[in-house]
Amino acid sequence: MGEKKAILAPLPGIFYRRPGQDLPEYVQEGDVVKAGDTIGLIEVMKNFYEVKAEEDGIVAEFVVDNEGMVDAGQEIATLK
Amino acid sequence: MGHLETRYEYGGDEFIFVQLSEAMSLEANFKGMAITRQLKGRELEGILDICPSNASYMVRFDPDVLSPDLLMKELQQIEHAVEELDDIVITSRLVDVPVYFEDPWTHEALMRFRDRHQAPDSTDLEYSAKINGYSSKEAFIEAMTSAPFLVSMIGFVPGLPWCFQMVRREKQIEVPKYVRPRTYTPERAFGFGGAFSVIYPVQGAGGYQLFGIAPAPIYQKEQTLADFQDSIVFPKQGDIFRYRSITRDEYDQVRAQVEDGSFVYHKKEISFTPSEVLADPEAFAEMALGRLYHD
């Protein structure tokens, strides 16, 4: 299992790790995620778009901070 | 019209913007109305939109068909030609516009956003009456309903009428906008901001003081009502609106007529010259209301 997998931003905007200000984060580093699980939101054009894991894995690290700007195709988190 | 200073500007390669005055006045609005109606009458090829505004107007054109320089010269020439407003007769509609003041819906909306208002401890109507020197809400409503308003501009969103009261400058009501805009305003809310009253065509954000609600729509995309057969919006620049204070009972009656498709605005055609309005706004208001309700 040497190969690292990543979750990429499908579109540009502001990345959020929680669904709302007072709500817990979708996932923590070390959590198990399944393909299709939401791991964050991207806000763009006054809309929120759910970012989903495309494959199963364990969240190794978030590369982008909460409320950080992302570009389309940019790595948001790595999976192991 | 000597003291109005006109500014001609290109808005990129498709627009000419003409500011007739920095301040709002009936005089500036009438002048813009006269110029834009003349321009419309000339039916120049290449003109896409003619948009009269409060104290300015704007023309969108296709520069491949109509040279910007030529259009600019034409507009300046028309301004020259309407210098004497006495000769210009404006034909428009007098319209009875019922408004239910202090209604529960706008009240709920304005109470929700008190933290965005200058005076969190009073209602928009109480606050606006006070800063305009009226002793009571009732006296303030009387001032808004006793003299008619000129529809001085349409825009922002489809059908929204900016309305300027046809009274002397010293009797003009002026109110500030909210400190921070609301994120919600009910459809058909009657509001006031700066020197203008408006009716919000659709639900949405807004920063004007909220005083009441109109039972009749000013925008209807389904076009089922008689007043909307030709256009999805009712107001036209140059219309004269008389806001009439109504009770909850009449509000409900008009709503029922709107729902069953039978509602028609009570209106009359009127012709006037700007100079007769400017010379004696009170006499004009009395004549207009007489014509609207008794002729």
Add this chain to the structure above:
Amino acid sequence: MISVIKPGLQTTVQDKGRIGFYEIGMPPSGAMDKYAFTVANLLVGNHPNAAVLEITYLGPVLQFGKRMRISLAGGQIPPRINGQPVPMWTTLEVREGDELSFDFVQLGARVYLAVEGGIDVPLVMNSRSTYTLIGIGGYEGRALAAGDRLQLADMHEKEVAVGTQIDPRLIPAYSRSHEIRVVMGLCSYRLTDESKQTFLNTEWTVTPEANRTGYRHRGERLQFVEREQPFGAGSNPSNVTDLGYPIGSIQVPDGVEPIVLLHDAVTGGGYATIATVISADLDRMAQIKTNEKVRFVPVTLADALEARREVQARLSQVASAI
């Protein structure tokens, strides 16, 4: 027929726009990048005003119900048919059951999908363009949703051979920093001379709100000339007596964050406008993504007209080669 499997972020039906209703407060809507829109229609032999799909940032997944020609023009959101990459700016053919999908956006922001005959939606005030604010035009007045089924119109005028490509020199170069040409004026007299310079010297950053209504830019604060506000103008120094806003005009509410008003914008209001983006560069604005850099470059009206003619000349080169 075309079935929408996934809608993408905001996929709308657009044509040239709803022209001639500005005076009632109706913005034109219509394709944001008219160059790409026009080329896409040319490549499938459509009438120049046939309706297309405008795709922003994140592409949809669409399934075609019959054999037809299609084309994709605009920003680089790389398309695939049945998972295989296909070229943009080219006449393509799809068969019944074929699925069109897209990779992540690379350069640019919007791509246009033209289909043979155009998208068939009802004409509303002479246009098929979607105006979502009041829910008119396009497909039920809204962006596409999963499960929607699009019908094809009969606006096909010319047979174009599959594989037809446009000269690569006629494909615009997209980048991440942008020089947008403006004609200064309108109410720019309200800005201090220093702030006019600041406006032109600043490298602005497009904010995430940027959409079909307008693009907001973060950078420096601008100052207005102090004055006693004229009657009717409102209390903020950035306020003027409510007036009309040209398409492409730039306003700076409270001196913070210049906003370029685009095709779905409000038609008027009480903020001083200071400049207007030239028509040729409205197409280029449409391909700017959130967080990219913009500089506003002042040009004369003559320059603006020259730039407009250059765009038209390029489009007629495309047309004559097809």
